[in-house]
Amino acid sequence: MxxxxxxxxxxxxxxxxxxxxxxxxxxxxxxxxxxxxxxxxxxxxxxxxxxxxxxxxxxxxxxxxxxxxxxxxxxxxxxxxxxxxxxxxxxxxxxxxxxxxxxxxxxxxxxxxxxxxxxxxxxxxxxxxxxxxxxxxxxxxxxxxxxxxxxxxxxxxxxxxxxxxxxxxxxxxxxxxxxxxxxxxxxxxxxxxxxxxxxxxxxxxxxxxxxxxxxxxxxxxxxxxxxxxxxxxxxxxxxxxxxxxxxxxxxxxxxxxxxxxxxxxxxxxxxxxxxxxxxxxxxxxxxxxVDLPGRFQVLAGRPTTILDVAHNPHAAAVLAQNLGSMGYFPFTHAVFGAMEDKDIERIVATLKDDIDHWYVTDLPTPRAASAARLGAVARDALGAAALATPDHSVSEFAAPELAYKAALERVTESDRIVVFGSFVTVAGVMSYRRLQQH
The missing domain is CATH 3.40.1190.10 (Mur-like, catalytic domain)
Structure with missing residues (x-):
């Protein structure tokens, strides 16, 4: 054996x-x-x-x-x-x-x-x-x-x-x-x-x-x-x-x-x-x-950061509802990565009115949808008119921690960051944050 x-x-x-x-x-x-x-x-x-x-x-x-x-x-x-x-x-x-x-x-x-x-x-x-x-x-x-x-x-x-x-x-x-x-x-x-x-x-x-x-x-x-x-x-x-x-x-x-x-x-x-x-x-x-990381987990500090393993349309709808109940934020920045077999179009469509700036990412697994595919879906959902303004954007990254770092560089203290999608997306950002804290 x-x-x-x-x-x-x-x-x-x-x-x-x-x-x-x-x-x-x-x-x-x-x-x-x-x-x-x-x-x-x-x-x-x-x-x-x-x-x-x-x-x-x-x-x-x-x-x-x-x-x-x-x-x-x-x-x-x-x-x-x-x-x-x-x-x-x-x-x-x-x-x-x-x-x-x-x-x-x-x-x-x-x-x-x-x-x-x-x-x-x-x-x-x-x-x-x-x-x-x-x-x-x-x-x-x-x-x-x-x-x-x-x-x-x-x-x-x-x-x-x-x-x-x-x-x-x-x-x-x-x-x-x-x-x-x-x-x-x-x-x-x-x-x-x-x-x-x-x-x-x-x-x-x-x-x-x-x-x-x-x-x-x-x-x-x-x-x-x-x-x-x-x-x-x-x-x-x-x-x-x-x-x-x-x-x-x-x-x-x-x-x-x-x-x-x-x-x-x-x-x-x-x-x-x-x-x-x-x-x-x-x-x-x-x-x-009771404690369970990654389920609409709001982290301490500024900017407000939310971790959520919403990776299908039903969970995305709950996430949209939860985001809507949080009060006013000038801009919402989202780090998003997902598996290829998910209904990515419906997930993005469900959340497009709640997210201003998308930071889509590759994931270190062959099952994942590419950042290029996620970016194309997000751009299509937002439309050319929205993307022509500075209030909306879609950026592509090779890893969740790189997408999160880019969001941190752009965000203001009164904005919020949402990290969502696959468990692998949330885990990548959690690991990066843990390394930075040590």
């Missing part, structure tokens, strides 16, 4: 070990799971959705940690280090903690009568699940990578399944309509178990599938909801099937959709309350301390 001395070496190997980066299906990963005899002996919450998955997972984790539970939380992708994907008790797992599980997965994979090849996501997920299985957890939270039905996380039967939102993304794998995509995401539901749907307008395919399966379907607006008092930005209430939580502070995560994400998280906890009870104070403490 092949082995490597460091986590970095393992990850470099896995980048190219499988013929394609995304290979939907559970047969290969299940064979290795069975060889590992891998099961989780604790309640599992699985979270799918087009947007809001990471926020919902982190909200659940924060509340459950506040309740004194030992929590494992798997999220993806990561921003700065792979270890972010595997948190135990709120802390990222160390390289040393992860290495034995990478070796165990490789031993099981290579030891099969007919060895299978695993993608980077499949292999690392199995290693993280094995870490969780040996950590004495009270609860595990799993963020789905892509879709649901054929995603590797679906080898684990969720005690509670959550769908945060359903929109058009990853069409080459999931389908071209919300009905098709919704059905793929609903694949994480299980018969007789709670299925929480936080999308206010779920596709009929999700409802029909839940009913045909015999899942316990919870719909936002029907089984649970949130209430605010107009003009009151201090508190809100969760109203569930049999549990209400009133006079809650707004979550520490900023942005228009975070109340919806928090409501779905509280519904999941209500569904699990017999096994994982949490108090009103646990909820308050969890909402007050």
């Amino acid at each position: 092949r082995t490597f001395p460091t986590l970095a070496a393992w990850l470099a190997h896995l980048e190219t070990a499988h013929p394609v980066g995304i290979d939907m299906g559970l047969a290969r990963v299940r064979r290795v799971q069975e060889a590992l005899d891998l099961t989780l002996d604790c309640p599992v919450i699985t979270v799918a959705g087009t947007n809001g998955k990471g926020s919902t997972c982190t909200l659940l984790e924060s509340i459950l940690l506040a309740g004194g539970y030992k929590v494992g939380c798997h999220t993806s992708p990561h921003l700065l280090t792979f270890n972010e994907r595997a948190r135990v008790n709120g802390e990222s797992a160390s390289d040393a903690a992860l290495l034995p599980h990478f070796e165990a997965v490789e031993r099981a994979r290579a030891g099969l009568r007919e060895p299978v090849s695993l993608t980077y996501f499949e292999f690392t997920l199995l290693a993280i699940l094995r870490l969780f299985a040996t950590s004495g957890l009270d609860v595990a939270i799993l963020e789905v990578g892509l879709g649901g039905r054929l995603d590797a996380t679906n080898i684990v039967d969720a005690d509670v399944a959550v769908i945060t939102s359903i929109d058009i993304d990853h069409t080459q794998y999931l389908g071209h309509t919300r009905e098709e995509i919704g059905l793929e995401k609903a694949g994480i539901f299980r018969a007789g178990r709670p299925a929480i749907v936080g999308d206010p307008l779920p596709p009929e395919s999700v409802i029909r599938y839940a009913q045909s399966l015999g899942a316990d379907l919870w719909l936002v607006g029907r089984d649970f909801r949130y209430e605010t008092i107009e003009g009151d930005r201090q508190q809100w209430s969760y109203l569930g099937r049999s549990a209400n939580r009133r006079a809650l502070a707004f979550p520490a995560l900023r942005g228009a959709n975070q109340l919806l994400n928090t409501t779905a998280a509280l519904a999941a906890l209500e569904a699990l309350r017999a096994r994982l009870p949490v108090t009103a104070q646990d909820v308050r403490n969890g909402l007050a301390t």
Whole structure:
């Protein structure tokens, strides 16, 4: 069997070990799971959705940690280090903690009568699940990578399944309509178990599938909801099937959709309350301390800088709404990089009225759209008349940090900078800022 001395070496190997980066299906990963005899002996919450998955997972984790539970939380992708994907008790797992599980997965994979090849996501997920299985957890939270039905996380039967939102993304794998995509995401539901749907307008395919399966379907607006008092930005209430939580502070995560994400998280906890009870104070403490970089993250200092991993039209619309609620800024400068398979035209069209100066960038991955392509889309959206004035511009750069440096050179203290798009875009700027601070 092949082995490597460091986590970095393992990850470099896995980048190219499988013929394609995304290979939907559970047969290969299940064979290795069975060889590992891998099961989780604790309640599992699985979270799918087009947007809001990471926020919902982190909200659940924060509340459950506040309740004194030992929590494992798997999220993806990561921003700065792979270890972010595997948190135990709120802390990222160390390289040393992860290495034995990478070796165990490789031993099981290579030891099969007919060895299978695993993608980077499949292999690392199995290693993280094995870490969780040996950590004495009270609860595990799993963020789905892509879709649901054929995603590797679906080898684990969720005690509670959550769908945060359903929109058009990853069409080459999931389908071209919300009905098709919704059905793929609903694949994480299980018969007789709670299925929480936080999308206010779920596709009929999700409802029909839940009913045909015999899942316990919870719909936002029907089984649970949130209430605010107009003009009151201090508190809100969760109203569930049999549990209400009133006079809650707004979550520490900023942005228009975070109340919806928090409501779905509280519904999941209500569904699990017999096994994982949490108090009103646990909820308050969890909402007050929750932290997730890159989700409408407003950095301290001037000029105002926002980091947001909005990388599809649905997320771009939420970002536009959040930018619009921030008050007046003379000019908005945006650093933008995205993957080639995204609906770049719709993302740019959604945000063109909120952004004056575009700094589009190449990204260090073959999946990325080129800065030239992004620039052409932005110029087409803005139009020749706007670009003829000094109030609008589009510039192209070879890397996110170069685009960000150019924005810093042009921006005034009363302007703002928005860094958005792919996780790789936001990570590039975060890494640059970290280096400058040290």
